[in-house]
Amino acid sequence: MYSTKYVKPNSTPEALEAIKSLSEGKFLAGGMTLIPTLKQRLASPDGLVDISGCNLDTIADEGETIKIGAMSRHVSVAESPVVKKAIPTLASLAEGIGDRQVRNRGTLGGSVANNDPSACYPSAVLALKATVHTNSRSIAADDFFTGMFETALEEDEIIESISFSKPTKANYVKFPNPASRYAMVGVFVAKFGEGVRVAVTGAGEGGVFRHKEMETALSSNYSSDSLSSLNIASDGLISDLHASAEYRANLIKEMTKRAVV
Amino acid sequence: MGDISLTINGKVETHDVGDNTLLVDFIREKAGLTGTHIGCDTSQCGACVVHLDGVSVKACTILAAQAAGSEVTTIEGIGSSDSLHPMQEAFQENHGLQCGFCTPGMVMSAIELVSKNKNASEKEIRDGLEGNICRCTGYHNIVKSVKAGAEKMGV
Numbered sequence: 001m002y003s004t005k006y007v008k009p010n011s012t013p014e015a016l017e018a019i020k021s022l023s024e025g026k027f028l029a030g031g032m033t034l035i036p037t038l039k040q041r042l043a044s045p046d047g048l049v050d051i052s053g054c055n056l057d058t059i060a061d062e063g064e065t066i067k068i069g070a071m072s073r074h075v076s077v078a079e080s081p082v083v084k085k086a087i088p089t090l091a092s093l094a095e096g097i098g099d100r101q102v103r104n105r106g107t108l109g110g111s112v113a114n115n116d117p118s119a120c121y122p123s124a125v126l127a128l129k130a131t132v133h134t135n136s137r138s139i140a141a142d143d144f145f146t147g148m149f150e151t152a153l154e155e156d157e158i159i160e161s162i163s164f165s166k167p168t169k170a171n172y173v174k175f176p177n178p179a180s181r182y183a184m185v186g187v188f189v190a191k192f193g194e195g196v197r198v199a200v201t202g203a204g205e206g207g208v209f210r211h212k213e214m215e216t217a218l219s220s221n222y223s224s225d226s227l228s229s230l231n232i233a234s235d236g237l238i239s240d241l242h243a244s245a246e247y248r249a250n251l252i253k254e255m256t257k258r259a260v261v
Numbered sequence: 262m263g264d265i266s267l268t269i270n271g272k273v274e275t276h277d278v279g280d281n282t283l284l285v286d287f288i289r290e291k292a293g294l295t296g297t298h299i300g301c302d303t304s305q306c307g308a309c310v311v312h313l314d315g316v317s318v319k320a321c322t323i324l325a326a327q328a329a330g331s332e333v334t335t336i337e338g339i340g341s342s343d344s345l346h347p348m349q350e351a352f353q354e355n356h357g358l359q360c361g362f363c364t365p366g367m368v369m370s371a372i373e374l375v376s377k378n379k380n381a382s383e384k385e386i387r388d389g390l391e392g393n394i395c396r397c398t399g400y401h402n403i404v405k406s407v408k409a410g411a412e413k414m415g416v
């Protein structure tokens with residue numbers, strides 16, 4: 001790892017000040033993505049601003065939504081009575097991330113800011129019509145993810161919390177990569193009064209995406225039968241050593257069927 | 262560079278190290294406690310698992326600076342060769358190790374696992390040890406050891 005400077009401010013304003021004083025500083029949350037990246041010398045920030053002391057880990061029921069602080073660790077979301085009651089599948093999504101030690105450290109904000117094409121949380125953000133609250137604005141999920149590892153976040157912008165809309169029904173099903181536990185394909189289906197949203201992770205070359213065809217089919221008939229006649233195209237899907245684009249297309253349909261119960 | 266201070270197995274360790282020092286290197290090279298192992302570069306194997314303020318973590322994926330002021334427990338902190346921790350005894354009695362490389366991490370993960378869920382089923386034990394990889398045993402006797410360890414610990 002290249003040498004770097006470490007600071008741990010006590011508030012978001014202090015964290016913003018600290019990051020501005022660096023030329024290529026990085027926020028450090030759970031470190032489960034950033035530290036492996038630094039170890040492999042794939043990044044060389046001149047400073048790390050640890051945001052774990054900034055009180056960004058509250059989880060609250062706000063009526064129509066639940067608001068989860070960016071620093072909430074996966075284990076806290078998995079065990080939160082608020083999350084379990086309002087959106088149980090979000091708690092089980094968190095419980096299914098990586099392994100116990102990764103969940104003890106990794107955070108919601110880190111996962112969403114990183115937007116790994118195989119990460120689980122981005123699909124929940126997109127399917128649950130979430131709003132990402134940063135230090136300067138609120139961004140709708142549909143505008144947030146802009147491509148593989150790309151988001152609408154500006155440099156030096158910090159996610160403070162994310163509000164997830166409560167669905168009438170929702171389910172996340174993933175086909176995990178057996179080694180890493182990341183999603184080879186993960187599908188988050190959420191039913192709202194006005195229709196169904198289906199977000200797919202692990203599969204798209206541009207990162208997480210909504211599957212409009214399946215949304216339309218499920219909005220008119222919320223059952224796995226309504227998917228049977230759909231032909232899932234493999235265009236724009238990832239092909240790598242783990243799975244071909246065609247195999248992923250088939251997994252998308254299969255995971256969605258399993259999610260719709 | 263600068264002094265980083267943390268408590269390891271009840272003893273305060275203060276060392277002048279770079280901010281980029283990993284907790285696992287601080288433990289092994291500065292505190293001289295080599296029971297905590299390094300088995301991979303990808304945060305997947307779990308050979309480096311220690312407890313940080315009572316919570317199991319991969320010491321290869323945390324900076325020593327992040328752990329400053331905290332209490333760390335390593336495999337050396339839970340028992341001694343004269344008086345093994347019940348979980349260590351269980352591993353010994355149930356043939357839960359062969360080469361022993363993964364064992365310190367396995368034991369540290371297992372202790373957290375059973376202290377949160379004393380009646381963990383076989384499936385829960387296997388899921389709970391997802392982050393610990395063993396090249397030798399085929400896991401069967403590890404699961405047996407963890408079950409026996411839970412009973413011995415009487416948690």
Ligand SMILES: Cc1cc2nc3c(=O)[nH]c(=O)nc-3n(C[C@H](O)[C@H](O)[C@H](O)COP(=O)(O)OP(=O)(O)OC[C@H]3O[C@@H](n4cnc5c(N)ncnc54)[C@H](O)[C@@H]3O)c2cc1C
Pocket residue numbers: 026027028029030031032033034035051070071096097098099102105106107108109110111113114116118119120121157158159160180181182183303304305
């Ligand atoms: C072995 C292993 C298995 C894993 N398996 C899975 C899996 O199955 N599913 C899954 O989804 N993930 C998985 N992960 C990733 C894990 O969920 C990480 O926790 C997550 O990707 C990053 O969160 P973090 O808090 O560790 O972020 P960090 O590593 O600290 O940061 C990641 C990036 O986000 C930025 N950042 C962090 N917080 C903020 C913020 N609040 N505002 C703005 N920017 C911010 C950082 O600057 C950095 O660029 C796995 C990781 C490992 C090591």
Ligand code: FES
Pocket residue numbers: 298299300301302303304305306307308309310319320321322
């Ligand atoms: S050394 Fe492999 S997970 Fe830490």
Ligand code: FES
Pocket residue numbers: 357358359360361362363364394395396397398
């Ligand atoms: S006993 Fe050899 S790696 Fe587990």
